[in-house]
Amino acid sequence: MDFSYSYPDAAEEDVKRYERSFRKLPPAHKALLSHYPLKFQRLRRCISVNSYFIFNMVQAFEPPLDMSDDIDVCEDSLLEDAPNDHSSSVERNGCSCQSTSTSRKMCCSKPDQDYNVEDSNMTQVTRMEQQELQCDGFCGSNNESHPHALLHSKEMDRCDRNPVNDSNENVSSSPHGWLDPLLQLNVPLVDVDKVRCIIRNIVRDWAAEGQKERDQCYKPILEELDSLFPNRSRESAPACLVPGAGLGRLALEISCLGFISQGNEFSYYMMICSSFILNHTQIAGEWTIYPWIHSNLNSVSDSDQLRPVSIPDIHPASAGITEGFSMCGGDFIEVYSDPSQVGVWDAVVTCFFIDTAHNIVEYIEIISKILKEGGVWINLGPLLYHFADIYGQEDDMSIELSLEDVKRVALHFGFQLEKERTIETTYTTNPKSMMQNHYYAAFWTMRKNSTAAEKHMPS
């Protein structure tokens, strides 16, 4: 059996499945759902529009690009909107969160320097400096996997035949000419699920619909940073690292707050998407996507499911970034355990990140090392350990500490707890869904105070 798909082909398979079920209905039942064929048609148009966006995104980058070992793009979608029968092919978070690459090495720009690329296996670095946003491209790779494979020729053929409707059902001409022979590649189904997850993350970070979630998650962090560094100035801006930065909105907001902000991310999918939005956006609302089409579950109405979302909600280049903003591609552990990172950062912000660790103790140890003495670690998130349900090879590892133990370990590594509370929030949740997963996320501020920590050392 062929387990290779592309985003549009996999979505088309879903629509065909809905159609098959519809055809099996007795005529009387079919008559009650006479609007269904139109819904299927609308779904296909939405898939075309999403595919067109994805096509433009991957077109912005030059091959070759190795996405074969991409991991861990989504936290949640586990329960809500379990999309379709493909979900059985991925693990419990509804999105693949596994198989860490160990081949990646550091590729990073220090906040006060131009970026440099140090290894050909590396992902990419993007930087935004002096209000002038540029894409700095990718480093080479040695694998056949290709982002253009997110799309596939069959669907593109169909797109060329079918007009694309906008949200108001106005028919516009189809995007002829964007089919490229390069697209005639397939990707594992698990990667199609990653793409669907990314689409949900786009709403979280870059759509007006995501504002509520950003207010729940990012706002408390931004307020805390603001109050902890009251005397900062653009001339001597404090340096803040955001590991597991996802699509980069939090890192951008921190930059706009007057910090030299660096996001770190090791998913190629996330990096491609964040780079596209940060560096290639011409105007706010440039793109329309249909993020919620991939699930029929818990919909109040078809129009909720098929509603368009405009992205991005802001023009990043006009947001007011502080010089030195960068996105650093690579594994947090590999990049930041480099000796050059010791004592470099005034603040480390982790949002829905620390539970992505195989060994959370190692994350905490690195965060402590890279902070300056007196630097702060602000964290918000649950402890939904990403590798907890992975029963694979013998060498798989997942250390799943309780919150109490996390705090005890942090104390050992020189942290003093300054503030702590619980924040109720969702993560990439469809705000109109009948099912809303809420986290009671831990939010804390800890300060690195090594001398105080020595007192807590076991003798």
Ligand SMILES: C[S@@+](CC[C@H](N)C(=O)[O-])C[C@H]1O[C@@H](n2cnc3c(N)ncnc32)[C@H](O)[C@@H]1O
């Ligand atoms: C649950 S998402 C959170 C994203 C973002 N912070 C937010 O709040 O929307 C976790 C992110 O961490 C990234 N990630 C996981 N392990 C990582 C690692 N070892 N190094 C860098 N990034 C990692 C994932 O690719 C993913 O984008």
